[in-house]
Amino acid sequence: MDVNSIPILTIVTFLPLIGALIIAVAPPSAARATALAFALLTFVISLFLLVGYLPGRPGFQFVETADWIPAFGIQYKLGADGLSVSLVVLTTLLSWIAILASFKPIQTRIKEYMISFLILEVGMIGVFLALDTFLFYIFWEIVLVPMYLIIGIWGGANRIYATMKFVLYTLVGSLLMLVAILATAFAYQSGHDGAWVGAFDFETLKAYAGTGGFADGLQILAFLAFFLAFAIKVPMFPFHTWLPDAHTEAPTAGSVILAAVLLKLGAYGFIRFALPLYPSAAETFAPVIIVLSLIAIIYGAIVALVQPDLKRLVAYSSVSHMGFVTLGIFVFTEQGLQGAILQMINHGLITGALFLLVGVIYERTHDRTIAKMGGLSAKMPVYVAVFGFFVFASAGLPGLSGFVGEFLVLVGTFEVDPYAAAVATFVMVLAASYLLYMYGRVAFGELSDFLAGLGDHLTDMTPVEILTLVPLGTLVVIFGIQPGLLLDLFQGTVVETLAVVDPASPIEIPQAAVIGLLAIVLILVLARVGWAILRPRPTFEPEGGAAH
């Protein structure tokens, strides 16, 4: 049977929704099994995408189009290239793992939880497949709602504050993005004698942008709006502070999905929309974004060094690792972009696994304070071995997948600016420092008094917990030794994306960018100090806490 004759993308996207509807009407006792079954089924079907996708061909495959709001040329249009396919499979894989990992920790409102998770999956897959800018926006916002609930209902003590911050922060960005999407559509429409056809169609817009259809002024404003939306989502420095809070308060599975998939939405948005639609603006802002990425890489790692909480440490390491992604995208070199995409997948696998592993400890101790840990090697040898594997994967140990992505980004950066590469390479030391600090404190030494006090509660990993980590570990090894499996998938996307930005114009990181950033920092400090003097007690934070 020809894969293209059936609407496989629609099936993959909305299958979890059917699962959610069934759970809604079925008895609560069936919620877990139904959710897992649908997530697994979606995963299996998404594998057909991987099999059916032909890497050699340019453009999108499995494309499905239907009119939605014809008056404005808005369509229901899905399509996939190598980038989308791999991110969709990452999503469907992590979704069933996260659902399986929720079986034990989530004991209240199971039905609602599983429904939220499946709807979240719909939104995430939709974002990666939408080829209509308006549809993209809809999926983008769909993601927000279930995540808001997952953190806000099943999260930790300070969950209301964290989830409000997450949602409001993301909304600020996405609303601006909506404005930019509309502005772009208007610009297209006015350039085509008022005809709306194609004004929201990504492929049409991209072709139009390729001919220089969008004026520089529009490009700059629209790019900035997209940039804010995506930079908050990635998150890039200085828009990252919602992440540690959201991670710390979210339940384990929420953290896993947040790190593994949600952060990739922003990076995907940069590659899919911001670069191709507004190439000249992207070129203009590239130096600034490169500097911000470098700051994120080093700054995230330094702050991770002194985190007292396991989840916060991993969250800051995410800021650092995602800095590599944005760095790789905006150096506009082949190696850089390939490395960036590889890093997206690898970060999803490795950091997702690290959050699962933190969850394993939390499940037994109800604590994540690093200082209270110690000596788990004696009590949980399997756990310590698996944890060590992912710690070294995260530290970029060659032979495991994390290394290839990071190194390609570094090579791609070196071609443009050796000093920038040198700064980023320094993270090799910082990453080893914070990861081995964390690992040493958890695994080595004598069993801490706190852990010893738990007695028999401190059991080694259960088969289910191992099952959630085996697929991730296997992929980390496979992609470490054969990264070509992924790189071949991306090759087309990389070439097409780089074709629109001018690789001939050398990127220089102007002193102005650095000075400007320093000025912003100074203003922030002054503003913060001034605000502290004028208004010593923030009322916002306690309100969030009080609601709980």
Added chain:
Amino acid sequence: MSLESLIPALVVLPILGFAVTALIGRRLDKQAHWIPVLTIFAVWVIAMALVVDVLSGTAPLLPGSEESHGYAVTWFTWIPAGAFHVDVGFVVDSLTACLLIVVTTIGLLVHVYSIGYMSHDAGYWRFFAYLNLFMFSMLLLVLASNFLVVFVAWELVGLCSYLLIGFWYRKRSAALAAKKAFIVNRVGDIGFALGIMLIFVSLGTLDIREVIERIGELDGTTIMVISLLIFAGAMGKSAQFPLHVWLPDAMEGPTPVSALIHAATMVNAGIYLIARSNPIFAHAPSALVVVAAVGIFTAILAASIAMTQTDIKRVLAYSTLSQLGYMFAAFGVGAWTAAIFHLMTHGFFKGLLFLGSGSVIHAVHEEQDMRNMGGLSSKIKITYWTMLIGSLAISGIPPLAAFFSKDEILGEAYKFGFLWVWAVGFVVAGMTAFYMFRLMGLTFWGTFRGPKAIWDKIHESSPVMTIPLIVLAIPTLFLGAYLGLPLGASRIAEWLEPVFAEGLHVLHTEAEPSYELFGLDGVLILASVTIAAVGMVIGWRLFGVGIGPIRMPSRPERVRELSARVPFLYRASLNKWWFDDLNHVLFIVIGGRIAAAFWWFDREVVDGTVNAVGASTVDAGRGLRQVQTGRVQNYALGIAIGLIVMAGSYLLLAR
């Protein structure tokens, strides 16, 4: 089956051994050593067949080479990222062959020795699994044909080092030492990684042979930067100043690990790397001077510390640093063959000394402090005699191993005009003999200073441990003569000629100086033997001697008197020149404060701003609530004002 097709087996066998032992080793319990030991035995057999084949010249010529015999095989494509294409492949030439001799032989002996040494350890299977993983990584390192694959192996040996130093994970000091080793190594690796990037960006390839062939295309500055970056990596792995601080702490690991990884094989990786990329350094003579300076400085710094340490393994660790310094100094002055020669002899005699120290430590019930030893020569005879051979060898007494290799280093340093390298190296030779005979005196001679109960129970180790000692004593006795003769046209020079000839030609445009045994060379040899003898005799006189009929008591009061005469130097040596304290202040105290400041900035400024925006929105809402009071007259007022403003602005703007 051809030898060539067996090359991948050199790495596949140990990684399989690792995988199998890691998965089922726990169930094998005390039989867990069989798979790893047999695996390494098979590797040793294949390696020896290859070595003989390559060094005798029966192997075919390498493609594109006119005189270098060996094999080059491509295994699979690793990274196909457009122009960035990396293949995993292997090259076996005479340089690799020399390393294979050391790595596989000592690797095999250490595996056998560990059967005895680790027999009572609960982590028996885990230990052997890690050892096999290490052998895989180390063999990949010396066989790889691509700089990035070397880097992979480079990091993997670092991982194994981490796992094995921290093997006794309950000890916090072991866990900290493991972390320190990995992180300090990573500092050097930044350099290596950047060097690799610069090579790729300049030449578009990372294949070592291709890079070496085309290196002349680049300008001098680029080559010098590449050289220094590669050297930075070598400094980390081979523990050269200022990255030397991790190696003494690495002695927290089990002694077989210290022998294999931290004396005989992994720490040589730095020397191997620069020898492998020798034509790059040949184009950057100023970088070579840096190499020589760092090497000889490390040599004297470490030797000065070794003179006062009381932990038997730490003395040997500082000795290793010092000897590695010699090798770098040799490389820096252009005595490349001598560097590899010393690498090989040092691998054997230092492996012997470490395994011997392990036997001593076992005998005195896990005691490592030499102040609690003494007089052991009568109790553990095999250990004593083999270690005495090792000590004589490292001191440079003819005709033992280091006599040939160290003298070649010093002689060439002198002849190539590096008088300062020769002078410092000459002094270090005397210091080496001194600290080794101090070690021998404190450990084996005089009277036992530990508890009587232990003395009664001291016995020689089991044959599984002593046989490796005896086997290692053989190359310690004869390898130097075998490789180093005839003087001036030695066997090892002939072996390595194809690897080094081209680079040396670039480096020295004039012909190499001739060798005169009854001339300059003879004088230099005489000088180094004399200084070694002087060091030995001083060591003997201060710490006692008890070889056969020669017996003299130790003189601790004289030691105190001498050390009081140079109080600063004595304290500096005892406190390792305060490098650990300096690093603690710089990286733990100050670094920690900086990181804490960053976190404050993140919470208070970055996140503070976010919260401030949020709070001001709430405030603004509160303020704007005054607008929606529900009083109609207020709304009417608003409408009126709005109308006036709009009409007014329309009238103004429309004009």
